[in-house]
Amino acid sequence: MLENYFPILLLLAVALATAVVMMAGSFLVGPKRNYAEKVAQYECGFAPLSRVRLPFDVRFYLLSILFVVFDIEAAFLFPWAVAFKDIGLTGLVEMLLFLMVLLVGYAYIWKKGALEWE
């Protein structure tokens, strides 16, 4: 049972070793000539104009959450579409029911104004 996973373990070991060797090699062998401009954050050659961690509009979160929900819907549609011929009418009805449930949620967020920016 467990020995079936041995190739994966091997792959993991090789991947880890590769990464460690490459990073250690560049760390040990590579020349280091650091000066202030070189170690600063890179911003198209300018000196940094402001802090990077700015607060931004909470509405972006709302939109991205809604995006995730309906993106998942699409993710469910793909395997259904691939198997569409095999699962026949039952599959069609089930997917329609699923979409109906999502449609209720969609109508709700629309009415609540979550899709409007202002």
Add this chain to the structure above:
Amino acid sequence: MAVQLPEMNLVLLSPEILLSLVAMGLLLMSAWSGKESRGLIGTMALSGIVLAAVVLAGLSSATPSATMGGHFIDDRLARAMKWLLLIATALPLLMSREYLNQHGLDSGEYYVLTITSLIGAMAMVSAGSFLLLYLGLELMSLSIYVLAAYQRDQLQSTEAGLKYFILGSLASGILLYGTSLVYGATGTTLFTAVANAIKTAEHVSPVLVLGAVLVIIGISFKVAAAPFHMWAPDVYEGAPTSVTAFIAVMPKVAAFTAFFRVLLEAFSALHVHWAPMLQLLAVLTLAVGSLGAIAQSNIKRLLAYSSIGHVGFLLIGLTTGSQLGHQSVVFYLANYIFMSVGAFCLVLVLNRQGIGDQISDYAGLAKKRPLLAFLMSMFMFSMAGIPPLAGFIAKLYVLMAAVKAGLLTLAVISVIFAAIGAFYYLRIVKIIYFDVAEQPFDMEVSLSHQIVLAISALIVLVVGIFPGKLLDWSLASVQSLL
């Protein structure tokens, strides 16, 4: 190539389908209708639950069976637990209306979220596979996270919601990881097929045991068993009180049914592995529940620790692995619902006129409102396990099961912690009866609160004196296990 789809007996799912339709309808209603119809939404949510109960009663004559390819089980246990779930949702919903009104929280989404979490819990108790178990658990938990943070303008409430969400997601992740390991070891997610795979395997693979341990940890988080209880006091304190009443009872019923299904249907052959683990959890949980509550000054925090203590007793019943033990768990859960809902309802009632959640605020209640004081003492006595109240019979049966299963040490430890726990219950009674009142107790007890209090008090008293019917019912519901 036509795929053979599993048979679908949608009749068995009718309570869940009905509640889903109610939830969706109410969601649309809450978006389209104005403020004046909020009361209507609450009434409709309650009627929806009653209707689901009627449908569930109609199903009771159907022969127990599984559908959806074995993923959905409709047996005596599932039906019994669904009754408890419906009660554990309806009573908190009934008593939350005024509270929501007073705190400006009354909106349709509250009822929608309550019902969706109920649907998730019902899916959990009917789960025949790890997949449906996880789906139900997530639906239940996600709705409850939002409910805990429902008082958005209160820092405590948002903190409670966020804390619950982060720790709950971690627990779900652990559960899912355990499920994937079990799947890797046995090649299936169906409980019965997992049990078969374990029986036919010549030796128990460590991957399977690790998976089982992770699944148990995941569910332990949900019932707030120590050492996975850290979220409970903060969430109970921060969440709106009506929500606290709900999350103190409903998820526990669902999660303990999940324990039944996972431990007795999927991992029954691993009893030697999980029983010691659960015993350890039980002792830790009892210790945290009874010792942690002593220093609390906030009644909601105290009730949180008290519920942790009850979980300790429930775990003992579970770990015996005997029918008597399982019966005692169902019986304990049924009584716990009414004790807890009754106590929280009194917290709601007493919280109304600006008197806070502090235990010291109850000083002298007995002089001004003797009936309320009597009820509060009754619920406290019942939780402490003092006869002739329901809590006593519940504890007695758990202890009987533990002794019969030869777990004498565990029984002795639990009695010691129950005695320690009695201290803080009795302290509340002492404050109510012997301390001098500082605040006025001029609150009115509304009709819905009266109903909830009457039901809980009646059950706690009647079951305490005539426990026979409920005991038979509990026994019948666990007979399909093992």
